[in-house]
Amino acid sequence: MTTVLIAEDDEDIRDLVVFKLEQAGFTVIxxxxxxxxxxxxxxxxxxxxxxxxxxxxxxxxxxxxLLRADPRTAGTLIIMLTARSQEGDVEAGFSAGADDYIVKPFSPRELTSRIRALMQRHGREEARRSEALG
Structure with missing residues (x-):
């Protein structure tokens, strides 16, 4: 099962994202x-x-x-989810190592779709399914 870490200081947004991702079948931290x-x-x-x-x-x-610099977490895919929408903010996110950047307000359905797309693009979803079947 795919494990997703949510780092969000706004409790309402954090709870919404956790709920929607758990509904979609992800394990959420x-x-x-x-x-x-x-x-x-x-x-x-x-x-x-x-x-x-x-x-x-x-x-x-x-x-x-820090996640990119640590060998244990360097391969973790990262989506920035933020209200910062200026071109420089997006550039800073990708420069820090983000794989995707979503601006608030956002659609939980779009977030779920982007997570699945990133996982598939990086061959992680199929590997997880294979582990579960094998």
Whole structure:
């Protein structure tokens, strides 16, 4: 089963994303800030992380860089989910190592579709299915 880490300081958004992703069949780890998300990622190595840029303690951009720098989490796919929509913000997200960038407000259905697309594009979804079958 695909494990997704959600790093979002807004409790309502975090709860919505967790609910929708669990409904879609993902295992979800939720963190209220970047520091908690980093600890969770190091402990459980998620397949994919959905990260808000503006969080207390450790920004999403810094979290993204730290995940990429750690050999345990370097392969984790990363989607930035943020209200920051300026061209420079998007560029900063990709420069930090993000695989995709979604601007709030967002559609939970689109987020789920993008997660599935990234997993398929990187051959992870089929590998997980094979593990479950074999």
């Amino acid at each position: 939720a963190a209220p800030d970047g520091t908690a998300a980093l600890a969770a990622a190091q402990a459980q190595t998620p397949d994919l992380a959905v990260i808000d840029v503006s969080m207390p303690q450790l920004s999403g951009l810094d979290l993204c860089r």
